[in-house]
Amino acid sequence: MSQAADSAAEAWHADRFGRWRRRFGLAAFGAAVVLMWIAIAILAPVIAPYPFEAVDVTKRLLAPSAQHWLGTDALGRDVLSRLIWGSRISLFAGIVVVAIGAALGVLIGGVAAYAGGRAEELMMRATDLVLCFPPIILAMAIAAALGIGVRNTMIAMLVVWWPKFARLARSLVLVQRSQEYVEAAVVMGYGSGRILFRHIVPNAVGPLVVLVTLDVGQAIITFAGLSFLGLGVVPPMPEWGAMVSEGRELVDQWWVATFPGLAILSVVVGFNFLGDGIRDWLDPKSRRR
Amino acid sequence: MFRYLVMRVAGMAVMALLATLVVFLIANQVPGDPVLAQLGDLAASDPNMVARYRARWGLDRPLSEQYWIFLKGIFNGDLGVSISTQRPVLDDIRQYAPATVELATVAFLLSIAVGIPLGVLAAIRRDTWIDNLARFISLAGVSSPTFWLAFIMLALFYGGLQIAPGPGRIDLSVISPQTVTGLYLIDAAIARDWEAWRNAAGHLVLPSIVLASGTLGLITRTTRASMLEAMTQDYVRVARAKGLRERKIVIGHLLPNALIPVVTLGGLAYAVLLTGAVMTETIFSWPGLGRYTFRSAVALDFPGIMGITLVVAAVYLVINLLTDLSYALLDPRVARERAE
Numbered sequence: 001m002s003q004a005a006d007s008a009a010e011a012w013h014a015d016r017f018g019r020w021r022r023r024f025g026l027a028a029f030g031a032a033v034v035l036m037w038i039a040i041a042i043l044a045p046v047i048a049p050y051p052f053e054a055v056d057v058t059k060r061l062l063a064p065s066a067q068h069w070l071g072t073d074a075l076g077r078d079v080l081s082r083l084i085w086g087s088r089i090s091l092f093a094g095i096v097v098v099a100i101g102a103a104l105g106v107l108i109g110g111v112a113a114y115a116g117g118r119a120e121e122l123m124m125r126a127t128d129l130v131l132c133f134p135p136i137i138l139a140m141a142i143a144a145a146l147g148i149g150v151r152n153t154m155i156a157m158l159v160v161w162w163p164k165f166a167r168l169a170r171s172l173v174l175v176q177r178s179q180e181y182v183e184a185a186v187v188m189g190y191g192s193g194r195i196l197f198r199h200i201v202p203n204a205v206g207p208l209v210v211l212v213t214l215d216v217g218q219a220i221i222t223f224a225g226l227s228f229l230g231l232g233v234v235p236p237m238p239e240w241g242a243m244v245s246e247g248r249e250l251v252d253q254w255w256v257a258t259f260p261g262l263a264i265l266s267v268v269v270g271f272n273f274l275g276d277g278i279r280d281w282l283d284p285k286s287r288r289r
Numbered sequence: 290m291f292r293y294l295v296m297r298v299a300g301m302a303v304m305a306l307l308a309t310l311v312v313f314l315i316a317n318q319v320p321g322d323p324v325l326a327q328l329g330d331l332a333a334s335d336p337n338m339v340a341r342y343r344a345r346w347g348l349d350r351p352l353s354e355q356y357w358i359f360l361k362g363i364f365n366g367d368l369g370v371s372i373s374t375q376r377p378v379l380d381d382i383r384q385y386a387p388a389t390v391e392l393a394t395v396a397f398l399l400s401i402a403v404g405i406p407l408g409v410l411a412a413i414r415r416d417t418w419i420d421n422l423a424r425f426i427s428l429a430g431v432s433s434p435t436f437w438l439a440f441i442m443l444a445l446f447y448g449g450l451q452i453a454p455g456p457g458r459i460d461l462s463v464i465s466p467q468t469v470t471g472l473y474l475i476d477a478a479i480a481r482d483w484e485a486w487r488n489a490a491g492h493l494v495l496p497s498i499v500l501a502s503g504t505l506g507l508i509t510r511t512t513r514a515s516m517l518e519a520m521t522q523d524y525v526r527v528a529r530a531k532g533l534r535e536r537k538i539v540i541g542h543l544l545p546n547a548l549i550p551v552v553t554l555g556g557l558a559y560a561v562l563l564t565g566a567v568m569t570e571t572i573f574s575w576p577g578l579g580r581y582t583f584r585s586a587v588a589l590d591f592p593g594i595m596g597i598t599l600v601v602a603a604v605y606l607v608i609n610l611l612t613d614l615s616y617a618l619l620d621p622r623v624a625r626e627r628a629e
Contacts, residue, residue, distance in 0.1 A: 129307055132602045136567055137582055141312065141594050144586040221434045225568055228436045229583060244437050248572065251448030258444075261437030268432040 027277020033270030037263075041087040050078040052085040053236045061253045071255040073246060079255060082238035083263055089150060089239045090264070093232075094220035097157045101219075102212050104158070105165025106201070112166070113173035114196050124170065127163040135160040136222065143231040153232045157222060168211060172204035179203075206282040213275035217268035224264050240264050297613075301606040306360070308602040309595050313356050359595065368599065369592035373585060378596035381581060386600075387471025388458060389570070389577035393562040395493050396501040400558065404505045405551065408512025412520065412547075413539065423509050430506030439499045439572040446495060454491045456574035463488045496573040500566055504558040511554050512547065519547040549619050556612030563608075564601045 040047065049069075056076035064071045070079040112123035130138070135157075142156035176182060177200065185195045224241025226232045233239040240260040247256030350358075362369055368378035411423035446453035458473060459465050466476035466485050474493075477486035519525065520543065528538045570579035578597065585593030 129304065129311060132304055132308055132605050133598065136565060137586075137597070137601060138312075140567065140583065141586045141598075145589060217432065221432075224434055225436055228434075228568070229571065230587070241434070241436070244434075244440060248436075248440050251444045254444050257437070257440050261434060261440065264437065265433050268434075269428065272428065272432055 024277055024281070026273045027280070030270045030273025030275075030277060033266055034274055037087055037091060037267050037270070040084055041091050044084050044088055048078075048081040048084040050081040052077065052082045052238045054078070054081075061250070061256070063253075064255055070259045071253070073243075073256045074250070074253075077236075079243075079259055082243060083240070083259055086238040086240045086243060086260065087263065087267075089233060089237065090220050090224060090241075091267070093150065093154055093157075093223040094216045097154050097161055097219045097223065098212055098215045101158055101161030102165045102208065102215075105162035105167075106169040106208065108162065109166035109169030110173050110196060110201065113170040113177065114192060114200075120170075123166070127166045130160060130163045131167075133160065136225065139222065139226060140229065140231065143226055148231055148234055150233055150237075153223065153226050156231075157219065157226075161219070164215075165208070165211070168207060169204070172207060173200055176200045176204050210275055210279040210282065213271055213278055217271035217275075220264060220271075221268060297610055301603075301610065304606060305599060305602045306363075309359070309363075309599050310356065312595055312598045313359070313591070359592075363599070368596035371585070371590055371593040371596075373588040373590040373593060378592050381593065382578065382596060382600055384471075385576060385578045385581045388575055389563060389566055389579060391472040391474065392493065392496055392500060392566060392569070392575060392577060393559065396497040396562050397504070397555075397559050399497055400501040400505040400508050401555065403501075404508030405512050405548070408509040408551075409516055409539070409544070409547075411509070411513045412516030415517070420513075423513060427506035427510045430502040430504075433502065435499060435502070435568040436572060438502055439496070439569055442495045442499055443572070453495050454488070456572070458492055458576065459485065459489050460492075465489075496569050496575055499573075500562060500569045504562060507554060508551060508558060512551050515547040515550045516543060519543050522546070545619075549616070552615055552619060553612050556608050556615070560605050560608040563604055 054077060056072075059068075059072050059076040060074055062068055062072040062076075068078050068080065070083060073079055073082070108123055108127070112120040138160050139153075139156045142159055143153045146152035146156060173196075181203075182195060182199060185199050190199075223232060224239070224244070227239045227241030228245045230242075230245070233242050235242070240263050243260035244257045244264075247253065247258075247260075250256050359369060366379065368382070370376065371378050371381055374381055407419075407423045407426065411420040414420060442453075443456070447455050454460060463485055466473060466480045466482050466489075469476050469479055473489035474486060477483070477489060525538060525542060528542050533541075564578075566575070566577060566579035567583050568579075569575065570577045571583055574580075578600075581593070582597050584590075585597060
């Protein structure tokens with residue numbers, strides 16, 4: 001009997017790495033991809049083989065080769081170099097929009113849930129109001145109205161980005177508020193601000209981290225999409241969505257549009273794996289769903 | 290139930306109007322000037338012309354008056370005149386809507402027809418190749434940018450293999466069917482013009498696959514998760530204990546329960562497809578609302594943008610309501626709760 005238990009325990013230990021890999025393998029892969037792209041973005045000036053704006057009409061639309069690994073675009077610019085530099089804007093825009101959007105949303109949703117009454121009603125109606133637009137259309141209208149530019153496009157995205165975080169934060173706070181430790185904090189005589197930010201937020205942060213991670217990918221896609229439509233970056237600044245747009249007519253020179261798209265795909269997959277992994281880690285019940 | 294419906298519809302109307310107010314305020318508080326966007330540099334440098342232009346479109350009146358005019362128009366079924374197309378916005382929307390409805394409906398049917406069976410199979414045959422395939426499809430659908438997927442599809446099947454037709458709803462050489470509904474497939478069927486039908490159907494293949502990619506992944510994932518959840522329930526064990534065949538358990542017991550969350554998602558997905566076709570329509574030169582929205586936004590065509598906003602918000606709200614109502618049909622517990 002005890003022998004069987006021993007061997008089971010042994011097998012469990014031996015299989016630990018396998019279990020770890022099954023559980024977190026994809027998450028580790030996602031984290032690796034994300035870290036790789038962040039490293040590429042930081043090291044862009046060092047690793048880009050050519051300047052991203054170096055126009056050379058004698059080298060237009062060259063196929064991938066030893067000199068130009070990913071070929072050149074219609075102006076003779078090196079696609080790989082532009083891809084490397086482009087990672088800066090895409091990652092920056094995606095991460096910053098989600099970070100600020102999440103902060104705003106959590107603030108609004110958290111305060112609404114905690115305040116209750118008419119303030120809550122007002123804030124949540126405002127949230128519903130923004131949510132009844134498809135985000136891309138509203139962002140497009142705002143971005144067009146503000147004028148082209150990275151900052152303006154990010155502002156436009158922020159306007160549509162916070163509501164989902166407000167909703168999640170509100171429901172999380174409502175759940176936490178009824179917990180006993182909050183009542184204890186109230187009895188202790190702590191102020192509402194302290195209870196909200198020191199007690200409730202740290203306990204409710206798990207699902208938020210998951211949504212934030214999964215959301216960066218969506219933000220990168222949305223920003224690239226707005227850029228693709230001509231609303232994101234001012235040329236000749238390299239950005240992945242704009243690069244796809246520059247190559248969209250070039251079916252025979254497929255490398256111009258294909259590689260930037262693959263870059264977006266890889267970074268989004270990376271964030272998705274990472275987010276799923278964090279969810280599994282925080283909530284074992286959801287595993288394998 | 291009736292009271293509930295009335296309240297919901299009234300609330301929706303208020304929301305849709307507020308939505309236009311939001312867009313109106315945003316549009317008027319930003320630095321972009323529609324006059325400059327429309328007139329071009331040469332004409333815009335002439336102050337007389339600018340003033341006449343402003344007067345013509347009512348842009349010289351106070352903001353509150355402009356919005357009041359817009360509101361009055363809505364109740365008379367008038368959404369104003371588009372600055373960029375110079376036609377009534379309602380006519381524009383009426384002209385462009387059928388193309389979008391046709392594309393979105395085909396994409397919706399595609400995501401349902403593939404997503405639900407795939408999700409069910411993935412749940413029943415968990416951790417087999419079909420589960421992995423389902424996982425791969427959902428991941429690819431959620432992670433690949435629509436505009437890029439559209440390019441790849443066009444480059445591969447139209448440019449490279451030349452087995453799919455190019456952008457647009459129908460070949461130029463084919464006469465489009467007499468407009469009855471505006472949906473080419475239905476109009477062509479009514480006219481018994483099968484050549485046009487085949488041609489239009491061919492043109493729908495690539496854009497609908499691209500448009501469906503995102504929702505297909507979502508529906509597959511939700512179906513799978515909700516099937517797995519249902520499989521752990523007691524009534525399934527009872528059915529097994531009674532000796533029912535596996536097939537019967539899946540179709541008779543599991544599906545009706547597992548599909549309830551999918552219905553909610555399906556409703557939302559249809560709304561997303563109807564309103565989210567901007568990228569797909571732009572790349573496939575699809576003459577629908579998405580492309581119209583894009584052009585209005587870039588031209589700062591306020592009447593156009595506000596008209597679209599109203600329509601889009603209304604579509605969203607109506608589909609949400611229908612979804613909630615269908616919930617009551619599918620799940621008797623919800624209906625009882627509401628009736629009380």
